[in-house]
Amino acid sequence: MTSEFKEMQADMAVQLDPADKDWWRGAVIYQIYPRSYQDSNGDGIGDLTGIAQRLPHIASLGVDAIWISPFFTSPMKDFGYDVSDYCDVDPMFGTLADFDTVVETAHGLGIRVMIDLVLSHTSDQHPWFAESRASRDNAKADWYVWADPKPDGTPPNNWLSIFGGSAWQWDGRREQYYLHNFLVSQPDLNFHNMEVQDALLDATRFWLQRGVDGFRLDTINFYFADKELRDNPALAPEKRNDSIAPSVNPYNHQVHLYSKNQPENLEFLKRFRATLEPFGAAAVGEVGDAQRGLEIMAEYTSGGDKVQMCYPFELLQPARLTASSAVETFARLNAAAPDAWPCWAYSNHDVTRHVTRWDLSPAAARAYTTLLVCMRGSVCIYQGEELGLPEAEVPFDELQDPYGIEFWPEYKGRDGCRTPMVWEPSNQNGGFSSAKPWLPVSHDHLQRSVASQEKDPGAILHHYRRALAFRRMHPALITGASSAMQSEGDVLWFTRTQDGREIFCAFNLGDTPATLEMPDGGWRQIGTELGSAALSGDGRLHLAAWQTCLAERDAE
Known part of the structure; x- marks a missing residue:
């Protein structure tokens, strides 16, 4: 840590109130995709030390917390959303000591730290799965969702994977299928087994004891699958565009009635909330459902005994948020549960950046920013959003996202919103790395870098700062x-x-x-x-x- 950085940290130091258990209510949370934020060691991939070095920029925005996408040990088939060890840092991103530095630095700047927990599934390289797949009678045999084939050898039911094709993969060792709602290499855990729940809550406590202030819960509504493994019904063709998956994906052909959104999830979320309470920590859940997202969010956040916040996909949809659709969205939310607490986001690491998705002019982008800070709920801002970054064009031969590779060219995947953060325009890497970055830096992004916008009083970066300051000035x-x-x-x-x-x-x-x-x-x-x-x-x-x-x- 440089002396200049230490001095900046001291100048910006803010005292957090550990007794404030409602800090999450109305908080502004800044999402960091660690592979793409700042590379500190010249390998072309962002890391935890890089995040610590760039925290003063985040503090200058006036946010309340950061959410760091997964940095756990992983084979990186889905870039960290396939966890092989819940309680360690992948060497690509650094060490546990580096993570401790991030927490200490953030807290010194008055910023709370939330991390991304992927509980619905693990990597197929997790030791739990290696043991589970070894036989039908070992200690972890029931830790994942296994099922016998139909008499004709086909999968147990018609469930589909988010990444295309069947959600079932044959395993010759057990002569059974295992469920994977995402990649084949991401087997789903069996939440009906209380030992699985206990192990995941132990991992949650591990991070709470290291000073984490909360969690973003990936795919919170996918935790349980129907015990009877009933077939999902078909989705009417006229509704297939109303989905969390791209239109080219057969996932759009079903109502996912039994493969997710199961009622048993409510009891697990109560256990999860009870784990957070002694630490004053909070959670925001990602509700991956386009048809019932608001209603599920209402179920998961109401009553004060489940998660504090959820964010649905209503503002992450391809169609631009209009005055009438905003009225309809909030009316649905209020009808479902008036006390539910939403967390709103326009962009994240899974969708086309909203400036491009909604084809926004600079004036329109500013209007939507102001709207975001005025709506009831908490707020998520995705890295680079404060720079007004558009979606980057990534050529096919440089794609990394398996989702994009599968459905190219009709769907180009998620790499365009995951390209490296641009800090200064002096070289082709935008100050992100001294080496070739894991994804190319968009040339169009360089002119929108932090350093360039700092010098321009009319830049959208300053509008974000003013908007967040305005929000802080008005508790209402x-x-x-x-x-x-x-x-x-x-x-x-x-x-x-x-x-x-x-x-x-x-x-x-x-x-x-x-x-x-x-x-x-x-x-x-x-x-x-x-x-x-x-x-x-x-x-x-x-x-x-x-x-x-x-x-x-x-x-x-």
Whole structure:
């Protein structure tokens, strides 16, 4: 750690409150994809030491926590989402001591640390699976989902894998099939076995005892499979585009009624929450379901005894969020469970970056950023989002993602959102590495680097900082109540209220000017640093294309 870095860390030091068990409510969480954040040792792959070195940048944004995608020991068939040891760091990323440095540095900067737990499945190279597949009568024989073939030798049922084809793989040693909802090399654990649950909770405690503040739970709704292994029903053709998988994937042809979303999951989540409670830790679950995502999120976060937050896929969909779709989304959420706590994200490591996915102009990108910090719930920001990075074009011969390789060229995979972070434009690697990076750095990204945007007062990087600072200045935006969302044409509006203050939030999510009748009485303009429209004296709000209006008053 350089002396310059130590001095910067000391200047930015913030004291975390260990007694604040509700720190997650309304928190802004910054997602780090470790392979692509910062390479500190010149091997072309990002690592934990690199993350520690770049934490001052994250702190400068004003976020509350980081979420680090998997860095556990792994054969990397799915880049860390195939774990072979839950309680160690893959040498590619460093050591446990390096992780401890990340936690210590982050805490010194007032940032909490969340890590990505992949509990639904392991790598086929995990010792648990090696023992389980050895015979039908060993101590871990029932730790994974095994099933006999049908009389004709075919798989036990019609379940499909997210990565295409059957979700069942034949294993000659046991003369049985094992379930894999993802890659063949990612066998699913059997959560109906309490020993499996206990082992996973032990791994959770291991990281809590090292100072972790919380977890992002990968594919939280995939933990249990139907005990009877019943066939999934067909999905109506007109609904096949409403899926978490690309349209070319046969996964879209089913309603995944029995392969995930099982009711037994609720009891496990209660056990998981009880494990977190003594540590004041929190969890956000990834709900991988396009049809019932909001309803499942409501089930998993309501009642105060399961996970604190979930994020569904509604804002990660290919279709741009519009005023009317925002109204519909929040109405569904409120109908399912008004006390459920969402965590909203526009981008992550699995979807096309939203600037490209929604074809956003710079003005539109700013409007959506402001909307994100005003909606009820917590917020996830994906690395590079603060730079307005578009999706990178990665040629086929440089693809790494097995998902993209399988379905190319109709679906190009996830590599385009996983290319290295760009820190400065002086070389083709963007300051990420001194060696050839594991994925190419987009030339288009270089001109949007952190160093370049730091020098430009009008850059979107500064808009993110202003938006997050604005959120911190107004507690109603963090934990306040929200009125029902309303829309008129392209204009979306709602109010947030807390401690005698009411904030009016309006957004023109369209390319043409719009006019809106303001609610009666006593509003004062705020948010001018975010381009908030001036209030007129005639009670009508005039919004330019992609303009917002933020105003406050004393609540009645």
